[in-house]
Amino acid sequence: MQDINVQGTAETTTDVQVHDAHPGGEWWRSAVIYQIYPRSWADADGNGIGDLPGITARLPYLKALGVDAVWLSPFYPSPQADAGYDVSDYRGVEPLFGRLDDADTLIARSHELGLRVLVDLVPNHTSDEHAWFQAALRAAPGSAERERYIFRDGSGAHGELPPNNWESVFGGAAWTRVTEPDGTPGQWYLHLFDSKQPDLNWQNPQVRSEFEDILRFWLDRGVDGFRVDVAHGLIKADGLPDWSGPLNMLELSGDQTRPPMWDQDGVHEVYRDWHRVLASYPGERAMVAEAWVQPADRAALYVRDDEFQQAFNFEFLQAPWRARDLADAIDRSYLANDAVDAPTTWVLSNHDVVRHASRLGLPVGEPRPNGIGVDDPQPDAALGLRRARAATTLMLALPGGAYLYxxxxxGLPEATALPDEVRQDPTFHRTAGREKGRDGCRIPMPWEKDATSYGFGEGDQPWLPQPEAYGDLAVDQQEGDPASTLELYRRLLRVRRDLDLGEGALATVDLGDDVLAYDVTSGSQTVRVIVNFGAQPVQLPADREVLVASEPDIAGQLPTDTAVWLQ
Structure with a gap:
């Protein structure tokens, strides 16, 4: 057992201030926001796909959980080629999910419960079934209709080759050739994602004006803000030069040139315009950027005081389960964001990554997989959940905002045994199954163990099959069990709110190489959060109260892969 003094005396520890307190700030500086994936949350009509009335019916669960707001992934009219991230109409509701008045009811009910509502906005691309793109296909090269998108003549003697060598994030080429109205092979259009998701041309004033109107449409309906998809991708480098480096910005080393399709300086002009739109409405409306950008000071440009209010901290999400790696990610994040007076916004899971209850059960330091299949190396389920509970206990102590998926x-794990025939992620199909994709983190919620589809809906065939293990993890199996992951989250959120930890100051406490420790001070209260990464337990002081621990019955010792809040 490590005999580490966690009292924090000057003789045994070194405290270093990392972040100053920010009491009484706007709601989004410290809010905990819960992401709902509409097709997988609750199915009110029994067709196997979640919907807006299902969400509305389950909102009291979120109020009891203790979150401050909800973020809804896209529910707009869409062919669903990419689960709604291929939008054909930004001012409506996909009939699978309900009607526009169902969205109004959801927003109103959320506000009655004290929950704010963010909706997803997808500005990098539309569906190929959007009226604009259909008009572009009917129009001639060089037309105003085509100028809303990125059409180019092909290379090669007869234009038979793509305009450049860019690849799609989902696999394969990022260009598709169209057939012109006269039946001849024609121009190519850019799609950084699926071929059914053509990229918009954000150099076009009509595109910019249209999206400002879309913002106003939803703000007028009462939403509190927007999560902006692919926020770093709207502007492409002049000339669309070839690129052979990694597509994932977080794979770049510090001295590499930014890819010509990501994080171009021109995106910031767009978001300054959007900021002015939101600022014209009452009630502290907010935007959060999905910006896969590094280094941290480059990512912080998105949260300057005239752009976004938040940006997801993907460096923290991807940090290996080691004390030094997580400490470095935390330090860099605060240094960069505090320099522009922006909150740091923490996240561990979402609809695009392997759930952290499984991801943290994989060997430490290996690259994060894009999905896990039955023939792939399997996570250690018990270890992954243990580390996930500790990681969340750390995250929810950190000042700033936080997102839960x-x-x-x-404690839901990734579904790793999905049959290939049920997979729907375009990544799986565009890579011929080499990458399993994101279906495994999008499985419908289990609410009741003994109900049809575990209470997700009355139909027994949800759009993705639920693993048998989800039954024992259903809400009704965890409520009231103090050792359950659900009750752990409820305690963490309650204490975080009661002590205003999201508004607090943060100081590091040096307790050794395998221990990560911070003091979080809000007002007159100081909470010490400790995470043990070492092989041996850490002795805790008898005169400090345990507020929350990631594992039950720690009995004065902090085991490996466990976190605690002490007062």
Whole structure:
């Protein structure tokens, strides 16, 4: 057992201030926001796909959980080629999910419960079934209709080759050739994602004006803000030069040139315009950027005081389960964001990554997989959940904002045994199955163990099959069990709110190489959060109260892969 003094005396520890307190700030500086993936949350009509009335019916669960707001992934009219991230109409509701008045009811009910509502906005691309793109296909090269998108003549003697060598994030080429109205092979259009998701041309004033109107449409309906998809991708480098480096910005080393399709300086002009739109409405409306950008000071440009209010901290999400790596990610994040007076916004799971209850059960330091299949190396389920509970206990102590992904409060693992024939992620199909994709983190929620589809809906065939293990993790199996992951989340959120930890100051406490420790001070209260990464337990002081621990019955010792809040 490590005999580490966690009292924090000057003789045994070194405290270094990392972040100053920010009491009484706007709601989004310290809010905990819960992501709902609409097709997987609750199915009110029994067709196997979640919907807006289902969400509305389950909102009291989120109020009881203790979150401050909800973020809804896209529910707009869409062919669903990419689960709604291929939008054909930004001012409506996909009939699978309900009607526009169902969205109004959801927003109103959320506000009655004291929950704010963010909706997803997808500005990098539309569906190929959007009226604009259909008009572009009917129009001639060089037309105003085509100028809303990125059409180019091909290379090669007869234009038979793509305009450049860019690849799609989902696999394969990022260009598709169209057939012109006269039946001849024609121009190519850019799609950084699926071929059914053509990229918009954000140099076009009509595109910019249209999206400002879309913002106003939803703000007028009462939403509190927007999560902006692919926020770093709207502007492409002049000339669309070839690129052979990694597509994932977080794979770049510090001295590499930014890819010509990501994080171009021109995106910031767009978001300054959007900021002015939101600022014209009452009630502290907010935007959060999905910006896969590094280094941290480059990512912080998105949260300057005239752009976004938040940006997801993907460096923290991807940090290996080691004390030094997590400490470095935390330090860099605060240094960069505090320099522009912006909150740091923490996240561990979402609809695009392997759930952290499984991801943290894989060997430490290996690259994060894009999905896990039955023939792939399997996570250690018990170890992954233990580390996930500790990681969340750390995250929710950190000042700033935080995002939770539906089902993580149940400890849901990735579904790794999905049959290939049920997979729907375009990544799986565009890579011929080499990458399993994101279906495994999008499985419908389990609410009741003994109900049809575990209470997700009355139909027994949800759009993705639920693993048998989800039954024992259902909400009704965890409520009231103090050892459950659900009750751990409820305690963490209650104490975080009661002590205003999201508004607090943060100081590091040096307790050794394998221990990560911080003091979080808000007002007159100081909470010490400790995470043990070492092989041996850490002795805790008898005169400090345990507020929350990631594992039950720690009995004065902090075991490996466990976190605690002490007062």
């Amino acid at each position: 539906q089902g993580e409060e149940l």
